[in-house]
Amino acid sequence: MEFGWTSDQEALRGKLQAFLDASLPADWETIASLSPGSQAVTDFSREFCPQLAEAGMLCSHWPEEHGGSDASAWDHFIIGELLWGAGEPRGPQYYNVNWIGPTILAYGTEEQKAQHLARMREGNVVWCQGFSEPSGGSDLAAIRTRAVRQPGGDGRYLVNGQKIWTSYARLAEFCFLVVKTGDARRDVSVFLLPMDRPGITVRPIDSVVGDGDLHEVFFDDVEVFEAERLGPEGKGWEVIRYSLDFERVGIPRYALALRTLHRAVAELQREGSFIAEAEQDAALALARCEAARMLVYETVDKRMRERPDTGSASMARYAVVCAERQVADFVLDWTPHLFTSDDAPMVATHHKRAIAAGLAAGAAEIQLNLVARDVLGLGV
Ligand SMILES: Cc1cc2nc3c(=O)[nH]c(=O)nc-3n(C[C@H](O)[C@H](O)[C@H](O)COP(=O)(O)OP(=O)(O)OC[C@H]3O[C@@H](n4cnc5c(N)ncnc54)[C@H](O)[C@@H]3O)c2cc1C
Structure with a gap:
């Protein structure tokens, strides 16, 4: 059985390959070997992604009303396949395009979409994903980091706890953060948290995967607001599952x-x-x-x-x-x-x-x- 590409898909592959040939520098493989979370690859991604966006190939699978061109999942996948084979010049920004952006599209408020999607589709923002903790990796429901709603009715929470193995945290501007908001095992919520909030400490972890890839992130009375919550309080499990199906x-x-x-x-x-x-x-x-x-x-x-x-x-x-x-x-x-x-x-x-x-x-x-x-x- 042969699964060939259609002529339009072949044309897209040719267009992207030509784009890569023209835009990747001669020493690209050496840069790419440093890991997606390194300063060098992240810096490169900030030059590369806006050009890819300009050529209509960064977020083409997003809906037109959010700056995409409603391209099929296949077209998006063809782009991802060629880019990963080339050493992933989108650097850490592949997160945004592949699953954080689509999850905000599915669960975000209009304000959240307006705040975050524009920068993602322009290709100049780095996110990290705060899921794993020392107490909860495979068993994500065992996380302990908690957001506690504060009295006063102003929609303010305080976050305390720790994440671990967080890729790209050192250079990220936002975190797709999963926290407990209640006592039931799956009572979790997702917040879109700016990483420059007071009370956040990021520590790199040396690892075989490369410079800048893994971190511990500590939260010490970090303020986060209702308007930054993605989806209803306590219903984060559904949001996470949606996101992970894309990630896998x-x-x-x-x-x-x-x-x-x-x-x-x-x-x-x-x-x-x-x-x-x-x-x-x-x-x-x-x-x-x-x-x-x-x-x-x-x-x-x-x-x-x-x-x-x-x-x-x-x-x-x-x-x-x-x-x-x-x-x-x-x-x-x-x-x-x-x-x-x-x-x-x-x-x-x-x-x-x-x-x-x-x-x-x-x-x-x-x-x-x-x-x-x-x-x-x-x-x-
Ligand atoms: C390169 C890299 C990047 C990462 N980036 C991020 C990130 O950006 N954000 C983030 O939140 N996390 C990240 N992680 C963490 C990753 O999601 C966790 O390592 C993973 O979920 C496993 O959790 P753990 O490390 O706690 O291992 P554990 O859950 O403790 O598992 C240890 C071992 O036990 C096995 N095991 C555990 N439970 C079972 C079971 N029920 N049945 C059978 N076997 C089991 C596992 O398969 C594994 O081999 C990253 C990890 C790596 C390696």
Whole structure:
């Protein structure tokens, strides 16, 4: 079976590739290897995203009334696939375009849409996402950070607690923040919090994923207001689920895995050492990447047809993690020297991202639990 692109989709791919060829600098791969949360990539994204917006390819899938062009989920996905394969020059701003913006579109008040969507579609604002805590990662309902409504009827809350593993927090202007607002397990609310509010402390965490990517964020009597709450108080679980369904297939990670695999195979061919055993391993890695691609496409297709997801996002996510790991293993086994080669900076980048992939946006094992429950009906 072959899933080809239509001529319009081929034209979009050609347009974006030409745009990338013209706008990415010669040393782009070296910059990209620093991680999306680094100062260098974030700075680059602030130049790149406005140009991409100008060319109509940053938020084209958003509704026309909010500055998009009502492009299909497929067109948006084609753009994301090429950009991720190229090292994600949108930097941390891919968050905005892929799921924070769409979640504000779905749940935001008119004032919130007016305040936030314009800057996102212009491509010059960085957000972070405050979900995980030391007490709550996979079990998000176990978070302890709390927003307590203050007396006086002025819609003011005070937030106290701590987030952890927060990508991009050091450079972010806003946080998509999940907090407890009541005592029931899922009594949580989402706030769109400016990161310059007094009482917020950000501390970087050194990690393999790269400079500037992970942080602890502390909240000490931080004021936040009703007008900054996204959706009704205590109903944040629905907002989070909406956002996470986008996030799980939001990054076409197999695109960089495929590129890395091709790079490693080219190296083996150049050296004359692409022996039968390596060919078999390469074929297995390729099959995993293609399986991931097809499962992700199935999820995009379901969205296009507004059909229920029923676990396909989790299945696709798990397949993507497997594909990344298979490619990382292939490179480790057959071309380990590429990890330190100046000619192939994205190979090491892929490896670092593959290590983290099974955790970020929901651990791989949790995706399997969801598949067992939603696809196999095992009642986990
Ligand atoms: C690169 C990176 C970027 C991240 N960025 C952000 C961010 O911007 N914002 C944010 O909020 N968070 C972020 N995270 C955190 C991420 O969402 C969490 O790491 C993830 O949800 C897992 O939570 P945890 O780390 O607390 O691990 P735990 O939940 O403690 O899990 C530890 C291990 O136990 C397994 N496990 C746990 N529960 C079960 C179960 N019920 N069944 C089977 N296995 C289970 C998990 O699969 C995992 O292998 C990021 C993480 C990474 C690696």
